[in-house]
Amino acid sequence: MQIIPIRHPYNPEQIPSDDVAMVLGFFDGVHRGHQKVIEKGKAFAEEKGLKLAVMTFNQHPSIVFQKVLPENMKYLNTLEQKEQLMEKLGVDILYVIEFTSAFACLTPQEFVDQYIVGLHAKAAVSGFDYTYGPKDIADVAHLPGYAKERFEVVTVSKEELDGAKISSTRIRELMEQGRMEDVTVLLGYVYETDGTVVHGDARGRLLGFPTANIKVKSTVRLPRIGVYAVKIKVGNKWYIGMGSIGHNDTFGDGRDLTVEVYILDFHQDIYGEQVTVRWNHYLRDQVKFDGAENLIVQLKQDEQDTADYFLEMSQ
Secondary structure, three states: OEEEEEOOOOOHHHOOOOOEEEEEOOOOOOOHHHHHHHHHHHHHHHHHOOEEEEEEEOOOOHHHHOOOOHHHOOEOOOHHHHHHHHHHOOOOEEEEEOOOHHHHOOOHHHHHHHHHHOOOEEEEEEEOOOEOOOOOOOEOOOHHHHHOOOOEEEEEOOOEEOOEEOOHHHHHHHHHOOOHHHHHHHHOOOOEEEEEEEOOOOHHHHHOOOOEEEEOOOOEOOOOOEEEEEEEEEOOEEEEEEEEEEOOHHHOOOOOOEEEEEEOOOOOOOOOOEEEEEEEEEEEOOOOOOOHHHHHHHHHHHHHHHHHHHHHHOO
């Protein structure tokens, strides 16, 4: 897959000469609804002998339009994760547009001329609710008028599950409730976060449960605070673990939020390594215990519950 970053205004020499079917969207999560749109674009591209291109943005438009601080945005995917998912879906060219104020000032017609026609699209494929400017003049219903018969407009209806639209908003709400199995169904894969193993306060080691303390980007959306049955990728191997998102309130109030994973039957030093955590199953909420002894009892129960969960899943 060819990844082409673009900052407005772009140099036409950046753009491959191939005709493409262009799939449009922000695609946070690349969930099953997004996958349906991309698969529709892929089918069209194959039918017409075109390459499959996808256009996304480096950051959420609300950072420009609503002046949200970039570090306060919480995404379901990092850009790197989004790129990996796009490649798995068979995308040939991924355009990553810098969503700047200058880009945001484009009129709908300018966007169509420069970023659909200018990128050699013979079809614009999008979900039914895609917009490229003010909704009343820049929705999919207006797109054929701006196209002026230079490309086909392919609109994909909403993907539903249990009578409700599959959406990034719905997935975020489920994560807040700890309903990770439902999140997996809507995404089409187990939710993952990447991070670096850093030094913590080593208290877990003293308790008999040494944890990998994982630093994640501030823009990564974490599931709700609590304890989870997880899998963690170290190197090229996946291990079973119990993950904790919380403040370790047992050892004092006002502590920073941490992400920690105790890896079952694991005895390696992995400080400094890049790891991936899959949040499979919510076990329980964070609890402030009276002391270390009660915490250890609970951790042993969590360890057993984690092992039981994955044993059941494997049967």
